[in-house]
Amino acid sequence: MTSEIDRTVRLAARALGRHGLVHAYGHCSQRVDAEHFLVCTAxxxxxIAPGEAGTLVPINGPLPDGVLGEVRIHREIYRRRPDVGGIVRSMPPRAMSLSALGRTPRVLHGMGSYFSPGAPLWDDPQLIRDDTSAEQLAEMFGDGAALVMRGNGVVTASDSVQSAVVLAWYLEDAARVELDCLASGVPAKPLSHDEATRRATRAGLIFERMWDYLTFGDPER
Known part of the structure; x- marks a missing residue:
């Protein structure tokens, strides 16, 4: 079981890197059971090479040696959200630029509908390397799908790490649309609550198809 989770986490990590959602920094994880999650190697x-193991992290304990400090964000979200099975901490460039404006993407197109009524902004550019900050960030994350950190990237969470990766891509696309609309100078027309609710579907293998696209060509597919 853990070996298959390890492979999935590696696929997720390389997909994020391949599609420019992370660079030197970032991490992703998958819940293993009620007490542990597996985070990609630091x-x-x-x-990250095929077969390279991640690290098992206790949800109710200190971070193991060698695990990046911001992995405490994952720990605090898993503690509060038993429905969450996977988390991504990414550095998508357009969402980063938008956050420097003190903004997060509005719900302007289909892929943005999954974040309705909008991802909150954590208005602090500092790294999250203490438990108190991680706890506060997790509280702000609440029951949503994403949170944008001002000048410091994005966190997405879902039922699996595959879905969290897809959401990271969707949020970056929402930021692309937002920036394009802002540059045009023409007022955008956000989706209504009803439009967003109906559009934010997973029917028709929508997430699975995006996962296949993002992991295409990976040696461990």
Missing amino acids: KPMIT
């Missing part, structure tokens, strides 16, 4: 995600 290195640039695109460089």
